[in-house]
Amino acid sequence: MRRNVTRLINEYDILIVGGGNAGLCAAIEARETGLSVLVVDSATKFYRGGNTRHTRNMRCAHDTATETLSGPYTEDEYFEDLMRVTQGNTNEELSRLMIAESKTLLPWISRQGVKFQPSLGGTLSLGRTNSFFLGGGRAMLNSLYSTAEKMGVDVWYSSEVIDLKIIEGMFKSATITTNGKNITLKAKSLIAASGGFEANIEWMKEAWGDIANNFLVRGTPNNKGKVLQTLMQKGIETIGDPTQCHAVAIDARAPKFDGGIITRLDCVVFGVVVNLEAKRFYDEGEDLWPKRYAIWGRLVAQQPGQIAYIIFDAPCLELFMPSLYPPISALTVSELAEKLELDKQTLIETIDKYNKAVTPGSFNPFILDDCKTEGLNPEKSHWAQRIENAPFYAYPVRPGITFTYLGAKVNRDARIIMKKDELSNNMFAAGEIMAGNILGSGYAAGIGMTIGGVFGRIAGREAASFLNKKFIN
Amino acid sequence: MKVYIALYSKINQPTEHTSPALTEADRLMTICNSCRYCEGLCAVYPAMEMRRTFLDGDLNYLANLCHDCGACFIDCQFAPPHEFNVNVPKTFATVRSDTYQTYTWPSFLAPFFERNGLFIGVFSAFSVAIFIIIFVALKDMSALWSVQTGPNAFYRLMPHNLMVIIFGSVSVYVLLAIGMSIRKFWRDIDKNNKQIIKSDNLWRSIKDASTLRYLDGGGSSCYSGDNTNNDNRRLYHHFTFYGFILCFISTSVATFYHYSLNIVAPYEWYDLPVLIGTIGGIGLIVGPIGLLKSKLNRDLETQDKTRFGMDLAFLVMLFLTSFTGLILMFLRSSPAMGLLLAIHLGVVFSLFITIPYSKFMHGIYRFLALVRYAQERSKL
Numbered sequence: 001m002r003r004n005v006t007r008l009i010n011e012y013d014i015l016i017v018g019g020g021n022a023g024l025c026a027a028i029e030a031r032e033t034g035l036s037v038l039v040v041d042s043a044t045k046f047y048r049g050g051n052t053r054h055t056r057n058m059r060c061a062h063d064t065a066t067e068t069l070s071g072p073y074t075e076d077e078y079f080e081d082l083m084r085v086t087q088g089n090t091n092e093e094l095s096r097l098m099i100a101e102s103k104t105l106l107p108w109i110s111r112q113g114v115k116f117q118p119s120l121g122g123t124l125s126l127g128r129t130n131s132f133f134l135g136g137g138r139a140m141l142n143s144l145y146s147t148a149e150k151m152g153v154d155v156w157y158s159s160e161v162i163d164l165k166i167i168e169g170m171f172k173s174a175t176i177t178t179n180g181k182n183i184t185l186k187a188k189s190l191i192a193a194s195g196g197f198e199a200n201i202e203w204m205k206e207a208w209g210d211i212a213n214n215f216l217v218r219g220t221p222n223n224k225g226k227v228l229q230t231l232m233q234k235g236i237e238t239i240g241d242p243t244q245c246h247a248v249a250i251d252a253r254a255p256k257f258d259g260g261i262i263t264r265l266d267c268v269v270f271g272v273v274v275n276l277e278a279k280r281f282y283d284e285g286e287d288l289w290p291k292r293y294a295i296w297g298r299l300v301a302q303q304p305g306q307i308a309y310i311i312f313d314a315p316c317l318e319l320f321m322p323s324l325y326p327p328i329s330a331l332t333v334s335e336l337a338e339k340l341e342l343d344k345q346t347l348i349e350t351i352d353k354y355n356k357a358v359t360p361g362s363f364n365p366f367i368l369d370d371c372k373t374e375g376l377n378p379e380k381s382h383w384a385q386r387i388e389n390a391p392f393y394a395y396p397v398r399p400g401i402t403f404t405y406l407g408a409k410v411n412r413d414a415r416i417i418m419k420k421d422e423l424s425n426n427m428f429a430a431g432e433i434m435a436g437n438i439l440g441s442g443y444a445a446g447i448g449m450t451i452g453g454v455f456g457r458i459a460g461r462e463a464a465s466f467l468n469k470k471f472i473n
Numbered sequence: 474m475k476v477y478i479a480l481y482s483k484i485n486q487p488t489e490h491t492s493p494a495l496t497e498a499d500r501l502m503t504i505c506n507s508c509r510y511c512e513g514l515c516a517v518y519p520a521m522e523m524r525r526t527f528l529d530g531d532l533n534y535l536a537n538l539c540h541d542c543g544a545c546f547i548d549c550q551f552a553p554p555h556e557f558n559v560n561v562p563k564t565f566a567t568v569r570s571d572t573y574q575t576y577t578w579p580s581f582l583a584p585f586f587e588r589n590g591l592f593i594g595v596f597s598a599f600s601v602a603i604f605i606i607i608f609v610a611l612k613d614m615s616a617l618w619s620v621q622t623g624p625n626a627f628y629r630l631m632p633h634n635l636m637v638i639i640f641g642s643v644s645v646y647v648l649l650a651i652g653m654s655i656r657k658f659w660r661d662i663d664k665n666n667k668q669i670i671k672s673d674n675l676w677r678s679i680k681d682a683s684t685l686r687y688l689d690g691g692g693s694s695c696y697s698g699d700n701t702n703n704d705n706r707r708l709y710h711h712f713t714f715y716g717f718i719l720c721f722i723s724t725s726v727a728t729f730y731h732y733s734l735n736i737v738a739p740y741e742w743y744d745l746p747v748l749i750g751t752i753g754g755i756g757l758i759v760g761p762i763g764l765l766k767s768k769l770n771r772d773l774e775t776q777d778k779t780r781f782g783m784d785l786a787f788l789v790m791l792f793l794t795s796f797t798g799l800i801l802m803f804l805r806s807s808p809a810m811g812l813l814l815a816i817h818l819g820v821v822f823s824l825f826i827t828i829p830y831s832k833f834m835h836g837i838y839r840f841l842a843l844v845r846y847a848q849e850r851s852k853l
């Protein structure tokens with residue numbers, strides 16, 4: 001670790017808050033121009049890089065198949081996908097820019113030492129569109145850190161930015177708690193890459209009400225949104241709705257924070273999902289799982305107690321990826337209800353009604369098959385099979401918040417926009433903290449990392465060119 | 474219905490394991506199997522993905538398939554201090570070392586693995602002493618100090634036939650012991666299949682083993698401490714392994730010279746046995762030193778420190794075999810030859826007879842695991 005203590009009294013050209021994918025991409029780009037760069041991360045070295053640690057791929061446009069990608073993914077197709085998942089709730093200029101830049105992101109990030117592999121087992125549907133990091137997000141992060149440190153980027157761990165001095169849209173200095181002391185660090189430019197605020201339960205409660213107490217946070221406990229909050233107090237323009245986020249249904253038994261990928265459940269499409277009242281509430285077979293998985297976090301959040309139960313029977317047990325916790329199982333539906341502490345009679349009725357509504361069809365988990373129900377509300381439109389073969393299984397699920405969308409509004413230079421649409425002089429934002437510019441709602445796998453990589457690079461480049469121009473003049 | 478009920482009992486009763494390390498390995502594989510980020514790093518994770526439950530035999534197989542490059546530890550978002558505490562290299566190192574004991578033949582010798590360093594050390598000293606005693610008994614004290622030169626110089630101290638009888642019977646025993654261990658291991662890791670090994674799978678595993686394909690962390694090479702990689706373990710292992718093979722070939726060529734060509738040792742420096750043996754010997758000096766150095770520099774968090782004695786003993790024995798052999802070659806015309814020959818023979822004797830009870834077995838089991846993996850893959 002390079003920890004240049006003698007520099008503490010000095011100032012850096014560029015201060016980057018947050019050492020995840022976005023922060024590191026910014027650091028590498030800026031450092032390449034010869035400027036001095038400091039990255040501060042509030043986590044310890046192991047937990048560095050926020051949610052990047054838990055990621056596994058990034059969605060980049062590409063014109064041809066590669067060693068690790070099974071086919072082309074054009075800019076237009078990418079844009080269509082983005083429009084579909086966000087229901088048009090995106091800044092078209094910025095998302096088109098991101099998609100165009102994503103093409104060069106892939107070779108660039110490979111040059112920084114990040115290695116890729118073909119799509120992982122159980123994720124075939126992403127094999128064409130998403131590039132998977134060899135060894136996952138932490139391996140990717142390790143490569144970026146190693147490259148950045150070799151270039152001379154300084155990194156401070158366990159260092160938290162607690163205040164920012166901003167005068168008329170101009171960043172002056174930051175107050176940083178490090179080694180138990182508060183220090184003032186001057187920099188000519190600031191890049192905020194400090195993530196969202198999903199781990200700040202109080203903030204989440206302001207947006208969602210008390211139900212946010214029942215949310216689980218899939219990633220880092222460090223994303224408290226303090227830098228975002230400070231920036232908001234100092235007059236930046238925000239974008240996005242505080243309740244919008246990437247949320248999926250994860251195992252209710254997962255730890256409150258940092259459970260990561262292994263608590264996810266891919267079995268919604270194979271069974272029925274009931275709430276605390278033992279009643280169904282949404283079409284489980286609406287679309288292929290990878291296209292629909294991101295709606296289930298919100299769906300469960302809207303249910304009483306913010307909990308739901310995926311119920312399926314024996315033949316489905318091995319149709320999906322295994323997960324960390326074994327399912328709760330019973331030899332009868334009534335016994336299962338007892339174990340789940342659901343009303344027995346209602347659960348039996350729900351399953352009976354569902355079973356009777358299932359129409360014959362030929363089951364195929366890989367396509368939108370013709371197994372559906374008739375006469376139910378809500379219907380199950382695909383993969384509907386009777387739940388009748390003991391043993392019966394259930395997974396309890398809760399909303400697992402991955403990251404929030406409310407953030408700093410930026411322009412195409414990743415430059416922060418202040419109130420009254422004025423551009424900040426020397427402040428930039430990249431990654432989760434500005435994801436709302438692209439994602440008004442909805443999510444498609446791997447977009448978060450693309451936002452971080454693309455806008456991280458832009459922020460690093462723009463911050464550097466702004467300073468370098470200033471020196472020349 | 475029956476099938477489902479069987480599944481039910483599998484899900485509801487966690488698999489019983491015979492050791493805490495195996496229980497931990499099962500816990501880790503359940504975590505890793507629901508993550509799979511490390512799938513591209515080596516053979517372990519694709520093999521894991523072919524399973525949903527992990528019996529002792531499965532875990533012993535996976536642990537021996539692991540080449541201990543450490544990449545999955547440094548890449549893991551759930552490694553300690555994370556509460557899931559995922560440390561596959563360390564757990565597998567423990568399981569792997571335990572397998573050497575589990576499959577020892579005859580099984581009452583299994584405790585040799587418990588304090589392996591001490592056992593090998595004492596046994597080697599004992600072997601050297603025995604050879605010195607034999608030399609003295611066959612001749613007298615002068616056997617150790619008198620200058621012997623010309624053809625048959627070695628055999629004047631110990632008749633060739635006696636050497637052949639001693640080392641021949643050791644070889645027969647060692648081959649039997651290894652064979653029985655192989656049988657036990659294979660039966661455990663291939664419980665259900667019992668299939669014939671196809672030649673292309675065998676060839677594939679020979680290639681994977683001889684290139685140490687899976688010791689490169691998926692292309693980032695081995696990890697040592699503090700996120701740095703490339704401690705050259707693969708290179709040093711090649712030095713060691715091929716050095717050993719060359720020494721073995723040298724001995725075989727010498728045997729051929731002796732019986733078929735009637736050319737009797739000691740050989741001149743330009744004779745094949747000496748040339749091959751010297752090159753091999755240098756490999757067996759450089760390799761073990763390099764491996765020991767990287768072992769000492771490695772991230773201790775991923776190491777099973779309790780087995781250090783076994784690892785050290787094996788490296789030291791390989792080193793000594795070569796070292797005493799090379800010294801013998803250089804000083805064979807001096808009065809020290811007798812003693813040096815006794816020491817060299819004692820070390821070689823000890824190395825060979827302890828093969829089934831030393832870390833030597835790691836190569837055998839790992840190769841078998843690679844064969845099993847090639848078999849499994851070809852079925853996909």
